[in-house]
Each structure stands twice: as structure tokens, then as C-alpha cells.
Amino acid sequence: MRKLLLALLASASLTGLAQAQDTTLKIGTEGAYPPFNNLTASGQLEGFDVEIARALCDEMKTKCEFVTQDWDGMIPALQAGKFDAIVASMSITPERQQQVDFSDPYYVNSLTFVAPKDAAFDAKAQDGKSIGVQQGTIAASFAESNYKGADVKAYPTQLEAWADLENGRIDSVLADFGVQYGWISSPDGACCEFKGDPVSRDDKIGIAIRKGDTALAGRLNEAIKAIRANGKYAEINKKYFPFDIFGQ
Amino acid sequence: MTAEALAQRPPAPPRPWTRARIAGWVLLGLWAAAGLGLALFLVASWNPELFSQYAPRYLSGLWVTIQLVAISVAVGALLSIPIAYARLSRNRVLSWLGYAYVYVFRGTPLLAQTFLIYYGFGSFRPQLEAVGLWSFFREAWSCALFAFSLNTAAYQAEILRGAIQSVPRGQWEGAAALGLHRLQALRLVVLPQALVVALRPYGNELILMIKGSAIVAIITVYDLMGETRRAYSRSFDFQTYLWAALLYLALVESLRHAVDWIERRITRHLVR
Amino acid sequence: MDALALLSFGPTGWGDEIAWGVLVTVSLALATLPFGLALGFLVALAKQSPEPSLRAAGQIYTTIFRGLPELLTLFLVYFGVQIGLQRIVRLVIPDAAIEVNSFVAGMIALGVVFSSYASEVFLSAFKAIPRGQYEGGHALGLTDAQTMRLVILPQLLRVALPGLGNLWLILVKDTALVSAIGLSDILRQAGIAARVSREQFLFFGVAILIYLALAVISSAGISAIERRVGRARPAR
Missing domain, CATH: 3.40.190.10 (Periplasmic binding protein-like II)
Structure with a gap:
């Protein structure tokens, strides 16, 4: 244990030095x-x-x-x-x-919903619906504080949220406009489209x-x-x- | 020994400060310092706002963890009976099937099994819809329950098999001599003895499931770990993890003591 | 794209990424093993010591690391040790950066968990060794340390082998958890491949098969060692 600590300390001081010179x-x-x-x-x-x-x-x-x-x-x-x-x-x-x-x-950036093309969607009626978000993003905190009646599911990455939207496990995904745009305009996101206006801007x-x-x-x-x-x-x-x- | 004999005994010599004793006290001192440091850290970073916001969530997460483990361990117990039966069967095919099941589920990580069931089955939506199973596999919660039940069934089957095999053959023969048929012998003679042996392994399996269940946080279930990760991703405050650690430790320790207590009670008649 | 193309090596297939993941998993498990064994042995020594304070210290260790979920231990080490060490080191060197990378964090976390279970295995192995062995060692004029190294340890390892073999299998499975702190092991690489190619079942299935293969190889290796050591016991 002591050796390990010493080794760690040594490597720490080395990185400390290295950082000073390294550009x-x-x-x-x-x-x-x-x-x-x-x-x-x-x-x-x-x-x-x-x-x-x-x-x-x-x-x-x-x-x-x-x-x-x-x-x-x-x-x-x-x-x-x-x-x-x-x-x-x-x-x-x-x-x-x-x-x-x-x-x-x-x-x-702005926050925007995407959902399957054939689904009826109203951003104001989210009670009982499930919204996919990425854990630790502004979309996650926005959804949790603004859609209290909804089941907000937080995924480790954005990709998993979309995968579950496509599978039909969740009703919509709330995320940044740009990232959602990239997805729905790619073949992967062909199932879905933007729904409604951005819910938060700027x-x-x-x-x-x-x-x-x-x-x-x-x-x-x-x-x-x-x-x-x-x-x-x-x-x-x-x-x-x-x-x-x-x-x- | 009588009181007089005790009185006449010379007092024990003071224990010398051996190296082992010094090392022991130093280590205990380190633990005490760590405990104190933890307590001080938690007091210093005490944040009533954080607490009032997350404490109810932690409790609901704890409840989710308990429900998830209780249900999957119970379902796993039911499933483990036919598997253990297959493992013990003299039929080659049956016993091989039982062995393969146990080997696959015990040989691969629970996390990988959970991913396969949650994300893997998710890509078979049309097929699952056709057989009416989609509403079950749609939910992360039931996928987790399904994966955990299958997994713990494999472990419990091995516990059951080991316990039944630990009962001496003579017990079966004795039961047969009394005119009981095999199923009666199993239920009335063998199982009660086997379960005494199996109690501790079952307790351990329950504890392993509590700890293992923390991975459901990765597939969107808000169990205790899920709530912890959510709290941490919001507050970036390290104490969120420490609170979770204390809750898990309390849960596991109380369970372990409960198992010890039950074991002491049901083995009273056995002189060990 | 068909499964073979997806699993091929090269820029469009994920075969090479997953092979790298296998390498990471195996090297993490191998790197953890000696660390965990040594620590576990020391803890077992403490727990079978006649000195109560030492026993208590060992007991606290096992209670904590067997009671915490492995995933939580991993996060505690990955974030906590980093923050803690950083604070301590910065007292001395103000702008030092400490790097507890995910491999080291994984090694420490899995190592302490492994050692707390291994200490129990060693402890019961200690109980299987008759007192006479220690006395014999002393009678030959060996010191405590010599007795331990030359007389007790060889027998101890033989008795502990089946239990340690089991722990190795658990360790290999537990490495899957490091995917959650960003180490590119089998499961993480398979997960990335699954998400990007959207062939979830294929890639997670492949991951499971690889773990199964590792388990089969490990079991074969363990029984080979047990045979060589000479006192193979029925697997439990």
C-alpha cells in the first residue's frame, strides 16, 4: 500500500512537472x-x-x-x-x-422534442407520457422541472435515448435542437420528426x-x-x- | 472453576506491545480517522437544500431496490426448482440442459445479460409484438426483473442442488423404508435438512443481488444507485455517493445479521 | 450490413475494437489478481491474528468492501480517490494534476473487493492447517516469517485454490462494470458498436459469448493448476 502511494505521489509530481512544460x-x-x-x-x-x-x-x-x-x-x-x-x-x-x-x-441552442412521425404530440400535455433525455443534461433538468406528471427516463448517452424512441419504449425525446436535427436527418432517425416549437431558447x-x-x-x-x-x-x-x- | 480458584489465580500479566498490537492499533486508528473524516466531510458539506431535495428520492430509490431484489429473488427461487431438478436428474439430456443453463448465467456478467435483454430484445419489437410480449419488454423495470430472475435462478439452483446433495443417502433410504415415496421423502425428510444447510448461501445470494441490482441505474431504472447518479449529475457533490454507500452498507449489514440470527435459531438443536 | 461484415477487422467492422476490448478486460483482470491476492492475504493474516485490534481492523475492511455494491465502489474510487488525492497532493505541490485513470481506478476497486472475499478464503484455509505445522516449523529453528513462507504458505495455497479459482471467475465478470467509468473493455466496445450499428442483439450476444469463452478458458486453466498442485478437489 505504501509503495503504491509513493508511486502515485511520484507520478503526480511528474505530471505536475510535465504540465508546466508541455504545451x-x-x-x-x-x-x-x-x-x-x-x-x-x-x-x-x-x-x-x-x-x-x-x-x-x-x-x-x-x-x-x-x-x-x-x-x-x-x-x-x-x-x-x-x-x-x-x-x-x-x-x-x-x-x-x-x-x-x-x-x-x-x-x-434550443431544446426541442422529437417523436415518431405518426404520433400525435402536444408539448403541453405530457402527463402520463414518457420523455427520454440524457442524464445530466439541461434537457434532463428542464423535463424534470417542467413536466412533473411525465415519466422522465434518463439515459447515459443520447444514442440510447433515440434507440428506445425508435423501439417505442418512450413517447418522445427532449434534447438540443442541433443534435436532434442531425439524428432526424440521418437514415437512423427516419422514424421521427420535430414536434412543436422549441420549448426553451437561447x-x-x-x-x-x-x-x-x-x-x-x-x-x-x-x-x-x-x-x-x-x-x-x-x-x-x-x-x-x-x-x-x-x-x- | 469456583470463585476461590479464580481469586487465587495471579493477575494476568500486562499484555506487551508487540508489533502485531501496534499494527492493529495503528490500523484501527486509520479506520477511526477515515470514519471521522467521513463524518466531518458530511457535516461540513451539509446542505439542507440538497438534503430536502434528494432525501425523499433516495428513500424511493431504496424502496425500488428492495422491490426489485425481493421480486426477482422470489421468482428466481421458483425457477430454480426445475433447474435443480434437471441438474440432479439421471436423464443425460436433462442434466446437461440444467448444467448449460447454470453455466451460461453464472459464467457471464449480469450487466451484459441485462443489456442483451433490454437493448437486444428492444430491436425485436415487431416479433415481440406479434406474440404479445412487447408490453412486458417495453419497460426497463420488467426487463431488469426478467434478467435478474433468470440470473439468480441459476445461482439458487446450484445452492438447492448442493444442499440436497449434502443430505446423506441414508436419509432417503430411511424414508423409503418408512414407505414414503420419493416426492414425500424429498418434502418431509430431505428438504427440511437441506434448507438448514442452504440458509447461509441463500442469504449470501440475497446480498449479492442487492449489490448487483445497482446496475439497473444504467438502463434508466431509478433505484438507489440511479437516484444517486441523478443527484451527482446535478450537484457534482461527492457526498451524494457517500450517502448511497451508507444506505447500501446499512441494508446489507442488517440482512447479514438477520441471517445470522435465523441460523442460530434453527440450528439450536444441532450440536456443533 | 450482415453480421460478418460488422464483426470484421478493419475500418468498417467492429472486430478490432472488440478484440481490443478483450485485451483490456483480460489485462485488467490479470493486473488486479496479484494486487487482490496480496491484499487479501494480509487481511486474512490480520483476521486470524491473536491480537484483537488487528482482527477488528481486518473485520471492518471486509465488512465495508463486501457490503458495498461493486459499481458503487468503482465510482467511489474513480471520483473520490481522485478528488481526495488531489487535495492532499496540492497541499505540497499546488498545481499538480493527479491522474487516477479508469484502468487504475478499476484495478483498485476490483482489487479491494477481490481481496475482501479472498481474505475469507484464506482465513478458512488457515483453519485447515493444523497447529502442529507451526510448531514443527519452530522446532526446526525457523523464524515466524520463515515458517509462514516455507511451511504454511505452500499448504495454504493448495487448500485455498478452489475458492480462489471461484473468485477469479467472479473477478472476470466484475470487470464488465468498468465499462460504466469509461474503460474500453469488452462490454463498452460492444455497446458502442451496438449503438452505432444498431445491431444491439448481435453485439451484446457476441459480448456474452466472449465472456463465456473466457469462463471456459479460466475453468480449464484452474483445473490444470489444481491437477498440477496435486490435490484437485471436486469443483463446488
């Missing part, structure tokens, strides 16, 4: 949130978040390395130093701001960083401005969405 920026993302960040069959990360992160790194002239992390451990992993920034479509909320700092928003998505890491926040904000100005952002945007996702 590689470690970026945490989920890899289960298409088309923003997901894994291909060859194990590669792809998606809007991933490409934006790469563009930002190019802009900041730093080497970047991606770390995949499950959603529910994302903020603890950032705090524990497993990576330096979260680029995973994370909404800026007051609860999260108590734990981490955020960069300026890099896109704007939710801003930022890059989470450790509290007090103002230097990194400054660099990220500069880089976001730069890729907005030089057309890189628009290029990536066009590749994934036919509309402007930046908002504002």
Missing part, C-alpha cells in the same frame, strides 16, 4: 453525441465540436489531444485535470458555473475550463473570434448544418 492542450469530449462529437467504427472522433476544437487549436498554435469521457463524469474529470477544456456541446448554466468557468459561447454552449484558468479562457475567446472572422467557422458550420448555428 499540448487536452480536450475532453464525449464521443456519443452525433453530429457534434462521435466515434466512427475505426475509433476516430468526428463531428462539429471536434472540428471546431481542431480549428481553435490551429488558431492558438497549440497541439491538441482529445480525451473521451462519459458525460456524467465530464466536469469531475476536468476538475481532476484529466483534460484542460471540455468541447462537448456543454450548455452554460449557473449550476455548472459554480464548478467551472466557460469561454464565450461558440453556438446557441441556451448558450461554451467551452468549459477549470475555475480560474483565465489565460486559457482568453486564448479560446480570441480563437473563437478569429475563426468567426476568417470563415473557418462558417465552413465547418456548412458541413454539418444548412443554417447558421452560431446565433446572436
Whole structure:
């Protein structure tokens, strides 16, 4: 036990030193949130978040390395130093701001329902219906506080919520507009469509960083401005969405 | 020994501080420090808002856990009877089938079995609808119940088989000599003796199921673990996990003591 | 796409990802084993010691780690040890980053669970060794440690082998839980493949078959060891 502790302490001080010299920026993302960040069959990360992160790194002239992390451990992993920034479509909320700092928003989002095309759906009549959400997202807290009569089922990833919607285990899925858009316009989501207007709007998505890491926040904000100005952002945007996702 | 003899005995020499004793006290000290640290942490991070928001949820989660385990262990007990019978049968095919069932369910992780049943069966919706089973497999709760029952049935079948085999052959022969047929012998003579042997393994299986049931949180059932993960994903407060740990420990420990107590009562007649 | 193409190795199939998962599962179990065995032996030593305080300390250990769900122990280690160590280390080195990755967290969590069960196996094995063996060792002029290493331990391992074999099988199954803290083991890789390809039954079925194969191989290995050790006992 003592040896193990010593070894752990030693590795800790080594990483401490290594971090001071190393310029590689470690970026945490989920890899289960298409088309923003997901894994291909060859194990590669792809998606809007991933490409934006790469563009930002190019802009900041730093080497970047991606770390995949499950959603529910994302903020603890950032705090524990497993990576330096979260680029995973994370909404800026007051609860999260108590734990981490955020960069300026890099896109704007709204919460929208999807449900099977042939199903009648009324966002205001959710009592007794089941709503699928991803655990630990703003959709989960929104659904739980606004649809008290509904059976809100929380899944570890967005993909599982959709799989159950398709199977008919749940009546609808509430999630970010962009991610739902990606799904219903793919062959996988052919069963379903948007239902009703967005139930919440203007939710801003930022890059989470450790509290007090103002230097990194400054660099990220500069880089976001730069890729907005030089057309890189628009290029990536066009590749994934036919509309402007930046908002504002 | 009489009181006088006791009185005449020289007082026990003071126990020396051997290395073992020092190590023991140091370790106990560490446990005490850990316990104290935990208590201090929980007091320091005491948050009445968090508590009032999540305490009722934890209790409902605990209740879900208890229901899930109780029902699946009961269903598993019923299922285990034919499986144990097959395992003990002299018919080769039957005993092989029993063996294969037990091997598959004990040889693979419960989590993988649960995933196969929940997500795997989910992709056979049309077929399941055709046979009218979809309304059962639609619910995460009943899928979990189904997976857990099948799993614990395999373990319980082995407990039952071991217990029945632990009863000496002479008991069967004695019963036969009294003119009881096999089923009567099993029910009246063998099973009562076998169940005394099986009590502790059954208690252990119940405890294993309580602990194993925590995985249903991953397929959207809000059991105690599910409520804990929800609370943690909202508050990022580590104490949410510690509360769950205390609740699970209390549940398992009280069960273990109950089994001990029952065992002491029903083995009173046996001189051990 | 048909099943074979999905399970093929290469950029479009998931065969290589799942093979990697098998490697992770097996190496996690193998890495946990010596750690768990050593810890379990120490705890058993404490629990059979004549010293009451040592016995109590060992008993607390087993009570806690046999009572907590494995999944919860895993989360406690993955999040808790990380936060705890970080706080302690930062007292000394303010900006150090501690990395308890999911493999190490899995190893520690599964190791402590394994050791608490293994300590019970060792404890009953200790009871099976007659006092005379210790006395014989002392009579030969061996020290306590020598007696333990040369006389008791070889017999102890032989008696404990069937119980430890069972624990190994449980350990292999318990590794599936690390998929919940993001380690790319068999079950997690199969789960990713299942979600992306939407062939849920195929991939979870394959995962089950792989675990079954691991169990068959392990049982064969365990009985081979038991035969070599020479006192094979009927499996329980």
C-alpha cells in the first residue's frame, strides 16, 4: 500500500512537472453525441465540436489531444485535470458555473422534442407520457422541472435515448435542437420528426475550463473570434448544418 | 472453576506491545480517522437544500431496490426448482440442459445479460409484438426483473442442488423404508435438512443481488444507485455517493445479521 | 450490413475494437489478481491474528468492501480517490494534476473487493492447517516469517485454490462494470458498436459469448493448476 502511494505521489509530481512544460492542450469530449462529437467504427472522433476544437487549436498554435469521457463524469474529470477544456456541446448554466468557468459561447441552442412521425404530440400535455433525455443534461433538468406528471427516463448517452424512441419504449425525446436535427436527418432517425416549437431558447454552449484558468479562457475567446472572422467557422458550420448555428 | 480458584489465580500479566498490537492499533486508528473524516466531510458539506431535495428520492430509490431484489429473488427461487431438478436428474439430456443453463448465467456478467435483454430484445419489437410480449419488454423495470430472475435462478439452483446433495443417502433410504415415496421423502425428510444447510448461501445470494441490482441505474431504472447518479449529475457533490454507500452498507449489514440470527435459531438443536 | 461484415477487422467492422476490448478486460483482470491476492492475504493474516485490534481492523475492511455494491465502489474510487488525492497532493505541490485513470481506478476497486472475499478464503484455509505445522516449523529453528513462507504458505495455497479459482471467475465478470467509468473493455466496445450499428442483439450476444469463452478458458486453466498442485478437489 505504501509503495503504491509513493508511486502515485511520484507520478503526480511528474505530471505536475510535465504540465508546466508541455504545451499540448487536452480536450475532453464525449464521443456519443452525433453530429457534434462521435466515434466512427475505426475509433476516430468526428463531428462539429471536434472540428471546431481542431480549428481553435490551429488558431492558438497549440497541439491538441482529445480525451473521451462519459458525460456524467465530464466536469469531475476536468476538475481532476484529466483534460484542460471540455468541447462537448456543454450548455452554460449557473449550476455548472459554480464548478467551472466557460469561454464565450461558440453556438446557441434550443431544446426541442422529437417523436415518431405518426404520433400525435402536444408539448403541453405530457402527463402520463414518457420523455427520454440524457442524464445530466439541461434537457434532463428542464423535463424534470417542467413536466412533473411525465415519466422522465434518463439515459447515459443520447444514442440510447433515440434507440428506445425508435423501439417505442418512450413517447418522445427532449434534447438540443442541433443534435436532434442531425439524428432526424440521418437514415437512423427516419422514424421521427420535430414536434412543436422549441420549448426553451437561447441556451448558450461554451467551452468549459477549470475555475480560474483565465489565460486559457482568453486564448479560446480570441480563437473563437478569429475563426468567426476568417470563415473557418462558417465552413465547418456548412458541413454539418444548412443554417447558421452560431446565433446572436 | 469456583470463585476461590479464580481469586487465587495471579493477575494476568500486562499484555506487551508487540508489533502485531501496534499494527492493529495503528490500523484501527486509520479506520477511526477515515470514519471521522467521513463524518466531518458530511457535516461540513451539509446542505439542507440538497438534503430536502434528494432525501425523499433516495428513500424511493431504496424502496425500488428492495422491490426489485425481493421480486426477482422470489421468482428466481421458483425457477430454480426445475433447474435443480434437471441438474440432479439421471436423464443425460436433462442434466446437461440444467448444467448449460447454470453455466451460461453464472459464467457471464449480469450487466451484459441485462443489456442483451433490454437493448437486444428492444430491436425485436415487431416479433415481440406479434406474440404479445412487447408490453412486458417495453419497460426497463420488467426487463431488469426478467434478467435478474433468470440470473439468480441459476445461482439458487446450484445452492438447492448442493444442499440436497449434502443430505446423506441414508436419509432417503430411511424414508423409503418408512414407505414414503420419493416426492414425500424429498418434502418431509430431505428438504427440511437441506434448507438448514442452504440458509447461509441463500442469504449470501440475497446480498449479492442487492449489490448487483445497482446496475439497473444504467438502463434508466431509478433505484438507489440511479437516484444517486441523478443527484451527482446535478450537484457534482461527492457526498451524494457517500450517502448511497451508507444506505447500501446499512441494508446489507442488517440482512447479514438477520441471517445470522435465523441460523442460530434453527440450528439450536444441532450440536456443533 | 450482415453480421460478418460488422464483426470484421478493419475500418468498417467492429472486430478490432472488440478484440481490443478483450485485451483490456483480460489485462485488467490479470493486473488486479496479484494486487487482490496480496491484499487479501494480509487481511486474512490480520483476521486470524491473536491480537484483537488487528482482527477488528481486518473485520471492518471486509465488512465495508463486501457490503458495498461493486459499481458503487468503482465510482467511489474513480471520483473520490481522485478528488481526495488531489487535495492532499496540492497541499505540497499546488498545481499538480493527479491522474487516477479508469484502468487504475478499476484495478483498485476490483482489487479491494477481490481481496475482501479472498481474505475469507484464506482465513478458512488457515483453519485447515493444523497447529502442529507451526510448531514443527519452530522446532526446526525457523523464524515466524520463515515458517509462514516455507511451511504454511505452500499448504495454504493448495487448500485455498478452489475458492480462489471461484473468485477469479467472479473477478472476470466484475470487470464488465468498468465499462460504466469509461474503460474500453469488452462490454463498452460492444455497446458502442451496438449503438452505432444498431445491431444491439448481435453485439451484446457476441459480448456474452466472449465472456463465456473466457469462463471456459479460466475453468480449464484452474483445473490444470489444481491437477498440477496435486490435490484437485471436486469443483463446488
